[in-house]
Amino acid sequence: MNKKIIATTSLAGCFGCHMSILDIDERILDLIELVEFDKSPIDDIKKFTQPVDIGIIEGGCCNSENTQILKYFRENCKILVSLGECAIMGGLPAMRNGIPIQECLNEAYLDGPTVQENHEHIIPNDEELPLLLDKVYPCHEVVKIDYFLPGCPPRADLIWNALYALITENPMEMPYEVVKFD
């Protein structure tokens, strides 16, 4: 059997979901027999080198770069999976949704209780910096997403079951305890 090609990325996420991938423990040895990782922070490949079977997205879209990478994934992956609460519904970053951008920036860089020594009242604005979106978007409200694995982070067993099912093209097992939103 040919190895399936997998790619992963973290958009507006905390890398917790990636940690949970590693949490499958010794099964990672089985996984590596079944798949090859392409673009992913795990192997630090920056650009796609081949067509990908399964793209795994952590995090929602909070800025212009997130949406661009998400689109890049959609165009290069046959299947896209939203992994974790942030990819599915915006997660913690989406708690800013509904608050005007200016208020957010001011709070973060000027007025917030944790702001120290920003005497020149600078809000970073380098041209390389991505632009904030009006709100944090769940990934499937930007591009088409094929599967959703909730959790914060998703349980390692859920990730393993899902990956195993996708790779072997079998129905997925979903015991009650593994599908949780926290």
Next chain:
Amino acid sequence: MEGPINKIKISLDGKTIFAPKGSTIVEAARENGIYIPTLCHFEGTDPKACCRICTVKINNRLMTSCTTPIAEGMEIESNSAELNDLRKSIVELLFVSGNHFCPTCEKSGNCELQALAYRFKMLVPRFPYSFPRKEVDASSPKIIKEQNRCIACKRCIKTIRDEKGRHYFAYKNRGQHLEVVLDPVLGAAMPDDLARKAMENCPVGSILYKEKGFDEPIGTRKYDKQPIGSEIENQS
């Protein structure tokens, strides 16, 4: 089939069951070890079918089973693919119309809305998220009213009252602007036991007793291992 005395016969999903006259469909089902999902319903108070999750079909009409009393020979359809999808979509509707950030919520694991989502295997709501802007009212010394999580189920309105029958909580506005607010006068002098009761009765994390945070580890909470309703289904 002759039934026990003082009980009447109904049919639930084709199964004949007996329950005392005057009970509602939800109660009748429960007595027979059958779970009909409910959310706004709170035992011991008059039902007010706000959430519509307990909807069943009788004579091809949709009725809420928490408010409808049983009648002799009634034929009820509850556990069908159609009705379960309806219930699931109502749960999803409640998720997208509020701001339900489960990972940050004190009630996570003990939340009935979340538990229903688990029971119906909701992975992602089919509807777009609305991310409404809601306020947090922390003016009372005893409780926090977190509007982001409120599902307007009316449980607190019905159960939290003072000795004169005055309501601590009430609806405000209508339609999509509807919210449940705490009375500023009564809320300022809320007795401790009532504040705790308010938090317990809230099905979600919208009423929080102040200075009480997360105190149960993941894995031991109410709905971590067993789906909501299994306590009824496993009783016999």
Next chain:
Amino acid sequence: MTIKQEINQNAFGNDKNRLMDILLSINETQGYISRKNMLDLSQKLGISMAQVQETVSFYHFFSSKPRGKYNIYLDNSITAVMNGRAEVKEAFEQCCETSFGNVSRDGLFGLFNTSCIGMNDQEPAAIINNKIFTHLTPYRVKHLVEDMRAGKTTDELMYENFGDGNNADPDVKSMVSNHIRKKSIILKKDYIPFTFLTTKLKEYTPGDIVAEIEASNLRGRGGAGFPTGMKWRFGRRTEGKHRVIICNADEGEPGTFKDRVLLTEYADLVFEGMVVAAYATGSDIGLLYLRYEYRYLLKFLNRKLTEMRKNHFLGQNIGGVQGFNFDIRIQSGAGAYVCGEESALIESLEGKRGEPRDKPPFPVEKGYLGYPTIVNNVETLATAVKILHHGAEWYAGFGTKDSLGTKLLSISGDCRFPGIYEVEWGTTIREIIAMSGAENVQAIQVGGPSGMMIGMKDAGNMDNSELMKWYKPSGMMIAEKFFDRKLSYSDLPTGGSIIIFNNHRDLLGEVVMNFMDFFIEESCGSCSTCRNMPIIMKNKLRKILDGHGIRKDIYDLLNWGKVLKASRCGLGQTAGNPVLSSIFHFRHLYEQRIQSLTQFDSGFNLDEATKETKKYVHRKPVFHHFKTSETWKDQ
């Protein structure tokens, strides 16, 4: 008298069931209901302030913030939109120097949108401090505002003639016109009011009256069509310390205005109907729930009641029947469409927010203050008197086999002669078009926004039988192919609202959107379904209209709309109908707008999503790490 004094010595005996009246009085004298008022009231009535606020914040015409000296409530029903509402709105905003939803800086003007005020035959119309102004134009607005700036009273603002008939009565003095275009057995002035009461009532037992009404097969004329005789019989058989007759004059279905005309010209008939119904059911309490928008008739109607008391048509031993005691009180609403639903109306009568009750129990078992309560529509009560006077047999000579008698239609929209038409059941849509002088008709809405649309192009494609089971219309929107269909309980049932749209109208962008806004505004919010679903459906339709629609969106709308069927009341159950019925019967309008080859389009637009940030940082996003396509869609 100050508000504080008014609260302390109100005429309503500190009865929390009369909260509506107390609030109406404060709202009228002071212009709004302050937090302090609510606090004082809560102490007086023995409820919490939050409970007082619950009622205050529910009704459209109660304000918790100071409003203007002149408050202009501009009707936003679809016929207003079709008759130049946008220009009138703009003129108000310019002349009053504020925008809708706000009060001008000088505190002179408050501008507010409001749902259909029952003037569809004379739009655009507005309520200015309880006075109705119809046929508004930007020109007229300019003069109105000038006069208001000059400090004129609302009476002085009017330089038009009074309307016809009782609209010119000294207690009405209104420019509203009746526009009665066709009279039949109900509207014909061949009956001297109270004749039945004074001459025949004694000969009948209450049971006889119920039997006669049951024999006539009269069904509720508000739209639901429940058999009236049966309702009376049920109400009669329930034991109670009191029984209650309620006349439902909360005519709120957009496009309906027949009750306005009945109350203006046939009030005696309606009241006589209430007395007869009270006799038949053994009721002693009578309530007429008058929608706030018709408050300009309040003084006139109360005068009618006073006259009735003087003539012993109300009070003790009415009609010479020993022990038949009955009186009527008029309760004013405060702006909520849902209060037309009978149990919501009862909640409102009890001083609460107008939230429908779960049924069972039905009002005939447990209604106003727990008493058996019979709620009848204005037209039903008027019709009952005529039936009793002439006999059920006579009545059976009109209409069709399954729908006896006549129906008042409120016809408006694109036609030359909008107004009230009394037609026999069985009248076809084609006849309605002919009698109202309509041309180039694209569609007709029968039954208001909660009704249904039927189109031409999709007619052969009606294989939606499974879905159709979910959508029981209370009326329909009809296109030419179906113009031979008949108004009747078995074919096209209706509460009487008929709105006509010609070929130039944008049915989706203009009409359906307007109807959806109506439901979103008027939902009581209690059911999770009706509170949240209409707005999701509206956004989806918006997406399609904006050119981002795909075929799946149409199926989503059809499937999602099902959820509304689980709502408690008719408003919620039909709140998706504008979209659903237009998909069923004007499918081609949707097909034209969707991208047929696109598999996925979320509608996401990076330009739009970064608009706010770009304003702030003065630059565009740069991408040079990866190459991707320009489009966000998935072909």
